[in-house]
Amino acid sequence: VTGATIVHDPADLTERDVGTKASEFYIEKIGDEYFTFVINDKDAKACTLLLRGPNKDILMEMDRSLQDALHVVRNVFLNPKVLPGGGAAEMALAQVIKEKANSIKGEQQFVYRAVADAFEIIPRTLLQNSGADIIRVITAL
Incomplete structure (x- = not known):
């Protein structure tokens, strides 16, 4: 983050080894502990996440x-x-099968619709388990 070079012996430390690329340095108290933040917002190749x-x-x-x-x-x-997840593939299949059902006459149409409804159970169950508004989300898909 700072561009510093690791030095194993302080006697070998030179001015070139000291990092000067940090654009910001500060100490902040979070809860009962103090944290030191060294920020390089220009050419950083790494970051730290504090959980x-x-x-x-x-x-x-x-x-x-x-x-x-x-x-x-x-x-x-x-x-x-x-690969889409969360029931997206099942919803796409259900939609295609329902479109095919519209082009079929007679009792076979009901079989296609039943299969399409079965595919929709997977995303409906996922939505129900996540606490989402099932009707609103399904119609949006």
């Missing part, structure tokens, strides 16, 4: 969630292909 929580279990869950999110971002950069 805090009310207890160790929640903090560990936050850490796992953050690790999952960072791995997703890394994987998208390494292989820029994304």
